[in-house]
Amino acid sequence: MTLTLLSGLSAETRTLSGWGRTHPVSTSVVQPPTLEQLQALIRAASPRSLIARGLGRSYGDAAHRSGGLVIELPAFDQITVDPASATVTAGAGISLDHILRVIVPAGFFLPVTPGTRNVTVGGAIAADVHGKNHHVDGSFGTHVQRLLLVDGTGTLRELTPSGRGNVEEAEWFWATVGGMGLTGVIVEATFSLIPITSSLISVDTTRYRDLESLMAAMVEADSKYRYSVAWVDSLDPRGRGVLTCGDHVPAEVLPHNLQADPLQYDPKALASAPPFLPGGLLNKFTVRAFNEAWYRKAPKQRQAELQAMAPFFHPLDGVQDWNRIYGPAGFLQYQFAVPDAAAHLVSRTLQALREVGAPSFLTVLKRFGHGNPAPLSFPMPGWTLAADVPAAVPGLLPVLDQLDQEVAAAGGRLYLAKDSRQPAAMVQRSYPRLAEWQSLVKALDPRGVFVSSLSERLALTADNSET
Structure with missing residues (x-):
């Protein structure tokens, strides 16, 4: 069904969900072709009616709302690379995948990339995505030098991290970074790049028989590698795992046969998950078999292996629609961050998931x-653990509720871009600057135009239309 909005704009009715495929909703989707039409749309919007959406890779309910109006920005896809300053200016609707295809052959890499390249620039900023190099380079928003935001009044604002001396504008910038699209619609951003001379990564891989030795090696790796990540066997009581660390390879040290074209970049999806899989396909037996094979596949120790960027940074992008493997009930990701002093919550969480029978073949530390x-x-x-588990596991939610309390008590929190079930009280307890952020949102969106299922579930924003 098509709904006519403003002159020249129409909305299409669609069923949307997050990447976890839980709680689908029917909503209207509009794609403004110009900045002026986007501004007019926002000015004419009713309170609590709009939210922007990228490529739908938030796992839960961050980028839609039942009965609301979702804004997509495929027309905002411009890209300009400035080699002299090692920066790129890109439209908010362009994907990191598209940017990589432009910048890698030109001798640059993204400052931060999440586990998928299929996210938009706007989404990367709104979720303040992180990657394997956070211990060195921080999250995506740290590298944004300026952004253009259309706020809740339809006003186009240019914001920078420093506010160019204006404290309020700097606060609006940082409220937008990680703000889950609730300060307005990002339409463009300029961010720094990492200069590279080859597209290959030198990778060291080591297997560890238990979680304690794995985590000790990860702490040691902080000062040795730009990129590091560990896969953990969630079903193994010892917590065995595989640590993978890497760095960009200078072209001059490559084997001679690779020096002729050191900046090749051509990622491909290798396969596609079937459109339907039975809900019981993933269970502790099949996941145990997968985990055993994955652990044995990794070498006990291998150093300086040359890997292409795509399999190192975005291995799951090699399988299209891999989220289908969890069946029609979908899945959720439980991802928390805790300080070093609460490192015990990593093993505690893995144990709790084993006890409730929640199989996870994708468990990342x-x-x-x-x-x-x-x-x-x-x-x-500190530490962040992410575990993907089928949403239909009996007794799962009470276990996660208990883990929430332990994470919050330790000074930790859950990732909003991955969340699909935490209660509002958890966010209020674990994000101590929430009230400060809410006051900044009220200044940028005084009518309370922007809303999502996530923001309603977590009471992130007040209904400004009532004030």
């Missing part, structure tokens, strides 16, 4: 470095 000034940015110095 990373190190975080210092955070940035954004009030709702997720990373903090």
Whole structure:
């Protein structure tokens, strides 16, 4: 069904969900072709009616709302690379995948990339995504030098991290970074790049028989590698795992046969998950078999292996629609960050998931470095564990509720871009600057135009239309 909005704009009715495929909703989707039409749309919008959406890779309900109007920005896809300053200016609707295809052959790499390249620039900023290099380079918003935001009044604002001396504008910038699209619609951003001379990564891989030795090696790797990540066997009581660390390879040290074209970049999706899989396909038996094979596949120790960027940074992008493997009930990701003093919550969480029978073949452990000034940015110095589990596991939600309390008590928090079930009280307890952020949102969106299922579930924003 098509709904006519303003002159020249129409909305299409669609069923949307997050990447976890839980709680689908029927909503209207509009794609403004110009900045002026986007501004007019926002000015004419009713309170609590709009939210922007990128490529739908938030796992839960961050980028839609039942009965609302979702804004997509495929027309905002411009890209300009400035080699002299090692920066790129890009439209908010362009994907990191598209940017990589332009910048890698030109001798640059993204300052931060999440586990998928299929996210937009706007989405990367709104979720303040992090990657394997957070302990060195921080999260995506740390590298943004300027952004253009259309706020809740339809006003186009140019914001920078420093506000160019204007404290309020700097606060609006950082409220937008990690702000989950609730300060307005990002339409463009300029951010720094990493200069490279080859597209290959030198990778060291080591297997560890238990979680304690794995985590000790990860702490040691902080000062040795730009990129590091660990896969953990969630079903193994010892917590065995595989640590993968890497750095960009200078072209001059490549084997001679690779020096002729050192900046090749051509990622491909290798396969596609079937459109339907039975809900019981993923269970502790099939996941145990997968985990055993994955662990044995990794070498006990291998150093300086040359890997292409795509399999190192975005291995799951090699399988299209891999989220289908969890069946029609979908899945959720439980991802928390805790300080070093609460490292025990990593093993505690893995044990709790084993006891409730929640199989996870994708369990990832990373190190975080210092955070940035954004009030709702997720990373903090310490540890982050992410476990994907089928949503239909009996008894799962009460276990996660208990883990929430332990994470919050330890000074940790959950990632909003991955969340689909935490209660509002958890966010209020674990994001201590929430009230500060809410006051900034009220200034940028005084009518309360922007809303999502996530923001309603977590009471992130007040209904400004009533004030």
